[in-house]
Amino acid sequence: MIQPSPVALRAVELSTDWAELARQVLAGYQLTEEDALGMLQAPDDQLLEIMAAAYKVRHRHWGNTVQLYFLMNAKSGLCPEDCSYCSQSKVSEAEIPKYNLLSREKLMAGAKMAAERKSGTYCIVISARGPSEREIRAVETIVPEIKQQYGLNVCACLGLLTPEQAQRLAAAGVDKVNHNLNTSREYYPEVCTTHTYQDRVDTLNAVRSAGLKLCSGGIIGMGEKDVDVVRMAFELRELGVESIPLNFLNAIDGTPLEKNARLNPRYCLKALAMFRLVNPASELRIAGGRELHLGSLQALGLYAANSVFVGDYLTTSGQAPSADYKMIEEMGFVVTKTEDGGSCG
Structure with a gap:
């Protein structure tokens, strides 16, 4: 520390x-x-x-509600970027599945599973610098079908986007776009050199200009200083991000950060609380690494956060959905599919 x-x-x-x-x-x-x-x-x-x-701040804006997200790794590996934390990057030697964009049938099966697991939002993620024309068209085609058949919100995470691509996603019915800042502007060159922090900000600005909601957060535990964690929280506040997924690094074997020390759960909880007070009205999600780093203190994280992923992450496993439902119920919270908040005064 x-x-x-x-x-x-x-x-x-x-x-x-x-x-x-x-x-x-x-x-x-x-x-x-x-x-x-x-x-x-x-x-x-x-x-x-x-x-x-x-919890006082969380309860004012979200009551005792918890939103569930379901993540589909729609294209795995094969990424030309050198993000040091990612098992799918070109510098990773991690043993992970590698495949191009999933078929319509598999993406629809994922949406069905999302609905069955009480998720309100289906996240379609591809590993890439940015989407190809084929990938954009596939998303444009399938999103209306997902929304009509399952009534899910759709969040797309497709890498760097141009303003025109963001507008096409909005026209197709995508509700929000995820593109994480990941760390502070100052520390970003330490974790990626094939694109810049400003490239990420530009994508978020393009998404906002297209009328879409912003989903953007980061990763804690990559060797950054405390001030970098704080500055990331403040940048997200300046951008007015509606949804903040906060990840805790799962140091995967074969990635440049594989030897990074494990975080302690008390620090993770303080980080969640800090993000809540800096971004009081934003949806705050405990994302990747929560099972590993929060351990037996996972439930306490819901005093700050009002959202979790249910099921697995991109290339790592999450805990069983039944354990999530039990945790939420035992905390006295309830699952909701609305993203409009649960203000209690």
């Missing part, structure tokens, strides 16, 4: 009344970087107070 800087220590000293900080956020206060670093670097004996503060 990076040692707190003098500024961060000062933030901890000034912000130990987490309940009061939550009250101020609900009254319209926007966290500063100092506040956010203080939360991320707070002593573990303040963890429950931090989670209680996060």
